[in-house]
Amino acid sequence: MSPVDGPLSDVRVLDLTSVVMGPFATQILGDLGADVITVEDIGGDTNRYMGVGPHPQLSGVALNLMRNKRNVSLDLKHPDGREAFLRLAETADVMVTNLRPGPLRRLRLAYDDVRARKPDIVYCQAQGWPTDGPDADKPAYDDVVQSASGVADVYALQGGEPRIVPTIMADKVSGLTIVYTVLAALHHQRRTGEGQRVEVPMVEVMRSFMLAEHASSAVPVPALGPAGYTRVLSADRRPQRTADGWIHVLPYSRDNYQQVFRAVGRDDLADDPCLADRASRAAAVDHLYAAVGDALLQRTTAEWLAFCDEHDIPCSAIVALDDIVAGMPVATHPVAGDYRVIPNGIRLDATPPSVRRHAALIGQDADEVLSEVGYSSDEIASLRAVGAVRSRTS
Numbered sequence: 001m002s003p004v005d006g007p008l009s010d011v012r013v014l015d016l017t018s019v020v021m022g023p024f025a026t027q028i029l030g031d032l033g034a035d036v037i038t039v040e041d042i043g044g045d046t047n048r049y050m051g052v053g054p055h056p057q058l059s060g061v062a063l064n065l066m067r068n069k070r071n072v073s074l075d076l077k078h079p080d081g082r083e084a085f086l087r088l089a090e091t092a093d094v095m096v097t098n099l100r101p102g103p104l105r106r107l108r109l110a111y112d113d114v115r116a117r118k119p120d121i122v123y124c125q126a127q128g129w130p131t132d133g134p135d136a137d138k139p140a141y142d143d144v145v146q147s148a149s150g151v152a153d154v155y156a157l158q159g160g161e162p163r164i165v166p167t168i169m170a171d172k173v174s175g176l177t178i179v180y181t182v183l184a185a186l187h188h189q190r191r192t193g194e195g196q197r198v199e200v201p202m203v204e205v206m207r208s209f210m211l212a213e214h215a216s217s218a219v220p221v222p223a224l225g226p227a228g229y230t231r232v233l234s235a236d237r238r239p240q241r242t243a244d245g246w247i248h249v250l251p252y253s254r255d256n257y258q259q260v261f262r263a264v265g266r267d268d269l270a271d272d273p274c275l276a277d278r279a280s281r282a283a284a285v286d287h288l289y290a291a292v293g294d295a296l297l298q299r300t301t302a303e304w305l306a307f308c309d310e311h312d313i314p315c316s317a318i319v320a321l322d323d324i325v326a327g328m329p330v331a332t333h334p335v336a337g338d339y340r341v342i343p344n345g346i347r348l349d350a351t352p353p354s355v356r357r358h359a360a361l362i363g364q365d366a367d368e369v370l371s372e373v374g375y376s377s378d379e380i381a382s383l384r385a386v387g388a389v390r391s392r393t394s
């Protein structure tokens with residue numbers, strides 16, 4: 001484990017989230033040095049059971065999503081469990097939850113309830129739908145959010161049936177949005193002393209994400225055309241076959257296209273007027289992508305990779321997920337054994353993100369955390385006796 005303090009080492013985050021969106025956000029905050037305290041139901045978060053793992057509570061997903069966090073299991077429906085939560089909130093700079101408004105009201109852990117105990121807290125509420133709309137309490141998971149935000153529609157616009165991306169994209173994009181939203185509110189808090197409620201509704205976040213390019217010609221009023229960015233919607237925007245496998249080559253400039261076409265003796269394509277400028281290339285994107293696909297069939301993947309490197313043409317081999325995972329560093333969990341650590345992916349020269357703490361079991365850190373907020377060992381034992389505090393090792 002790294003001894004390096006991150007840039008958020010003076011920040012405490014109270015984490016009342018589950019599945020992927022919230023835990024992904026708080027994992028990033030933890031990687032950046034925050035003291036993250038996860039409050040988890042005794043039954044365990046869904047991500048603990050997403051696929052196989054070396055321990056009943058630690059799937060391969062959970063081993064990374066739950067890192068850099070201390071874990072307390074509280075029965076929030078028990079008055080003593082709720083009180084313990086609020087005492088933790090009194091010491092926190094930030095609280096993140098993805099509970100819907102209804103459950104938060106019933107638990108009496110909505111923003112006003114928490115703010116009464118910690119006036120300057122940054123309270124981040126992240127759920128599927130906006131809390132000020134008619135769907136505030138509707139359930140929403142990644143699959144549904146993708147369909148509600150235009151992700152499924154772009155597959156139809158591309159000429160097929162509506163589909164969703166085979167990754168938990170809405171959860172992860174919303175998780176990243178939680179991070180920058182919390183950091184903005186935290187900056188304001190540190191500058192002014194003022195806390196606030198911030199909200200990350202997944203559907204609105206994903207619609208903003210999708211429309212960055214796909215609003216396109218529909219943005220002007222009146223619209224100049226339908227929504228959808230033409231280049232990205234081309235049916236030929238995809239990996240291409242080579243003589244012996246697959247590759248992804250993306251000629252981006254006139255020179256790039258001409259070099260590929262001349263390499264296979266297609267001077268006619270290299271001299272095509274549609275290559276003249278960006279506008280003409282964009283208008284002919286289907287023709288150009290199909291022509292590139294035909295050209296790439298004439299050499300092997302290795303030959304094209306070397307050619308593209310020589311001519312500074314954007315390209316990549318098709319890298320298998322298993323190969324990517326196999327290249328990740330290995331750490332040793334005290335209970336689960338060796339596992340692959342997924343790096344954070346960013347670089348900070350002075351305060352780099354790091355893994356300082358392995359994923360915890362359910363309720364593993366309750367005694368330590370509760371003692372920090374003033375509970376004596378006898379009081380913690382009493383909380384356990386009434387079921388307000390719990391833990392599991394299997």
